[in-house]
Amino acid sequence: xxxxxxxxxxxxxxxxxxxxxxxxxxxxxxxxxxxxxxxxxxxxxxxxxxxxxxxxxxxxxxxxxxxxxxxxxxxxxxxxxxxxxxxxxxxxxxxxxxxxxxxxxxxxxxxxxxxxxxxxxxxxxxxxxxxxxxxxxxxxxxxxxxxxxxxxxxxxxxxxxxxxxxxxxxxxxxxxxxxxxxxxxxxxxxxxxxxxxxxxxxxxxxxxxxxxxxxxxxxxxxxxxxxxxxxxxxxxxxxxxxxxxxxxxxxxxxxxxxxxxxxxxxxxxxxxxxxxxxxxxxxxxxxxxxxxxxxxxxxxxxxxxxxxxxxxxxxxxxxxxxxxxxxxxxxxxxxxxxxxxxxxxxxxxxxxxxxxxxxxxxxxxxxxxxxxxxxxxxxxxxxxxxxxxxxxxxxxxxxxxxxxxxxxxxxxxxxxxxxxxx
Amino acid sequence: xxxxxxxxxxxxxxxxxxxxxxxxxxxxxxxxxxxxxxxxxxxxxxxxxxxxxxxxxxxxxxxxxxxxx
Numbered sequence: 001x002x003x004x005x006x007x008x009x010x011x012x013x014x015x016x017x018x019x020x021x022x023x024x025x026x027x028x029x030x031x032x033x034x035x036x037x038x039x040x041x042x043x044x045x046x047x048x049x050x051x052x053x054x055x056x057x058x059x060x061x062x063x064x065x066x067x068x069x070x071x072x073x074x075x076x077x078x079x080x081x082x083x084x085x086x087x088x089x090x091x092x093x094x095x096x097x098x099x100x101x102x103x104x105x106x107x108x109x110x111x112x113x114x115x116x117x118x119x120x121x122x123x124x125x126x127x128x129x130x131x132x133x134x135x136x137x138x139x140x141x142x143x144x145x146x147x148x149x150x151x152x153x154x155x156x157x158x159x160x161x162x163x164x165x166x167x168x169x170x171x172x173x174x175x176x177x178x179x180x181x182x183x184x185x186x187x188x189x190x191x192x193x194x195x196x197x198x199x200x201x202x203x204x205x206x207x208x209x210x211x212x213x214x215x216x217x218x219x220x221x222x223x224x225x226x227x228x229x230x231x232x233x234x235x236x237x238x239x240x241x242x243x244x245x246x247x248x249x250x251x252x253x254x255x256x257x258x259x260x261x262x263x264x265x266x267x268x269x270x271x272x273x274x275x276x277x278x279x280x281x282x283x284x285x286x287x288x289x290x291x292x293x294x295x296x297x298x299x300x301x302x303x304x305x306x307x308x309x310x311x312x313x314x315x316x317x318x319x320x321x322x323x324x325x326x327x328x329x330x331x332x333x334x335x336x337x338x339x340x341x342x343x344x345x346x347x348x349x350x351x352x353x354x355x356x357x358x359x360x361x362x363x364x365x366x367x368x369x370x371x372x373x374x375x376x377x378x379x380x381x382x383x384x385x386x387x388x389x390x391x392x393x394x395x396x397x398x399x400x401x402x403x404x405x406x407x408x409x410x411x412x413x414x415x416x417x418x419x420x421x422x
Numbered sequence: 423x424x425x426x427x428x429x430x431x432x433x434x435x436x437x438x439x440x441x442x443x444x445x446x447x448x449x450x451x452x453x454x455x456x457x458x459x460x461x462x463x464x465x466x467x468x469x470x471x472x473x474x475x476x477x478x479x480x481x482x483x484x485x486x487x488x489x490x491x
Contacts, residue, residue: 143460143479153461167461176445205448210439213454214472236458237449240466 003320005087012088016070016095023064024099027057032100033225061101062132070096070103072130075114080127086326097275098282100225109136109182109201112263116251125201137178137204139169139237140260146171147396149184150193150257154239156185156200163187163200163249165208165242171393175211175235178204184260187253197256200248208242211235217385221369224377228279228350229386264395266329268339274322274346278315280353280383284308284360287376304360311353318346337408340400347390347397354380354387426457427467427485428474433457435468 005013065071073089075081093104110129113121128134145152154167165185175181180203188196212235219232251259285308288299298304321342328335357380358365369378391397405411423432438459443451459468460475462482469475478485 143475155461166464168459175449176451177447178445179447203447204445209449211445211449211451212458213451215454238459238461 003323005091009087009091013091013095015068016092019064019068020095020099020101023061024101025057027055028061029100031055031058065096065101065103066131072126075110075126075130079114079122080130086330087323090322090326094275097279107136107138107182108260108263108267109138111266112182112199112250112259113201115262115266116255116259118247120247121201121250134179135174135177136180136182136201137172137175137235137237139172139175139181139183141169141171143168143170147399150197152184152186152197154183154185155189156187156198156244158187158246158253159243161246162243163246165200165239165244167239169237169239171214171234172211172237173231173234173393175204175237176213176233180204181209181237182250184256187256191254194257196254197260198253199250199256199259200244201250202242202244202248206242206244208240210238210240212238218382221378223382223386224369224379226279226283226376226379227382227386229383229389231389265335265339267394268325268343274318274342278318278346278349278353280350280357281308281311281315283376283379284353284357285312291375298360307356307360311349311356314349314352318342318349321345337404337406340395340403341408343395343400344397344404350390351387354383358384424468426470426474428477429470431470433468433470435459438468 062071069082069084070092072079072081073084073092074086075083077083089104093102096103110126113125117125125134129136139154140149140152142152142154154165154169156163156165163185165183167185169183172181180201183200183202184197185200186196187198190196214234214236216231216234218227218229222232223229250256288297288304288308291297299308321338325335325338325342327333328338361375361380364373364375365380366384367374367378368381371378374381406413424435425431426433434456437453437456439452440456441450442453445451457468457470458472458475459466460478462478467478469478
């Protein structure tokens with residue numbers, strides 16, 4: 001058993017760091033800051049806007065990253081990937097994420113397509129998701145269906161070679177920047193609710209789609225680059241007699257629950273999930289090392305040092321859980337509850353480190369982007385606003401705990417447990 | 423014009439649906455200040471606010487039975 005990285009993997013990390021040092025120019029940084037205003041971490045999208053909207057510096061950077069073979073590392077070569085291993089992907093993703101560049105595919109669309117898509121869908125979508133030409137908005141949540149997603153009511157009715165979709169989604173975070181929607185809809189109302197759901201993928205400019213903006217607590221002032229959860233906007237999306245071809249169906253009619261769950265589970269494997277929560281730890285450690293506050297270094301205080309050490313230990317648990325999940329998937333193992341456990345630990349660690357930072361910095365930690373005397377452009381203050389988000393989206397921590405209990409520990413489902421008590 | 427089934431205020435259906443912008447990749451965008459709607463039992467209902475719609479989502483039968491205020 002070896003918990004470390006191989007010499008080849010360490011060499012890859014050095015190569016990535018050298019590349020970043022050479023290529024992270026002021027022009028790139030400016031464009032990253034502009035991009036993050038619209039697309040934030042944690043969104044269901046490729047994490048990058050369409051190529052047509054990318055600035056010249058970022059376009060050139062991604063071309064160079066692609067030339068090194070660092071985009072879509074774990075995806076098969078025939079679909080535009082590199083056929084590489086997850087640890088290499090993790091190393092590349094981790095180092096680029098630290099400087100705000102996303103090279104990993106965020107979102108459950110690509111893994112779901114790879115697992116359940118037709119050959120045509122794989123060849124159409126995966127290379128373009130890897131390159132950033134396509135990005136998906138996750139159309140799952142509805143006013144009736146959040147944590148209990150299987151309650152969804154958005155209807156898709158077969159009409160010849162098409163489906164006609166009517167209904168609505170809410171908190172569709174990337175709808176205003178995505179090229180496509182990855183939609184879960186009900187295709188059968190006569191069967192148990194989990195068995196009547198299908199997934200469709202179609203362009204956002206399909207006739208009958210309407211997007212209604214919903215501004216978030218990060219909207220004014222806008223969260224600065226480096227804020228862990230900084231989405232300034234989310235959306236409602238309405239579907240009025242939206243007609244899509246049957247080829248938009250992913251994984252077969254009424255198979256959507258399993259396809260969607262598989263995609264979500266696989267999306268929880270990877271450095272981006274880990275980094276979302278532990279970036280705060282790295283930010284505050286770096287800040288404490290480099291700054292004096294009212295003439296003193298906060299790092300001189302033993303209580304603060306103890307707290308930082310405690311949080312760092314928690315962060316390492318996040319990292320190890322991430323590595324374990326990747327290891328299971330890499331070996332083709334049965335990946336069931338491990339991603340769910342990680343999805344509980346990482347966000348809850350995120351709220352704990354945010355609270356700790358708030359106590360350390362006092363009122364200074366509450367100054368927001370644009371305020372005079374703000375620290376780090378207000379990242380810490382904005383993280384206070386956003387820290388609870390990571391425990392809600394992409395499956396709440398309550399749902400994740402339920403999955404750990406059922407799939408990991410073999411406890412009965414809620415429905416069976418209630419039946420047994422009657 | 424229609425009435426919000428929860429608070430009884432007038433909601434302009436046309437204004438809630440009229441295009442006021444476009445997303446980065448071509449979907450129609452509407453003005454969020456013009457109320458919202460919900461597809462319920464095959465029909466769209468219009469609401470004064472998300473708050474009203476949340477009440478309707480929780481107890482639709484209650485609001486569909488009572489006459490508009």
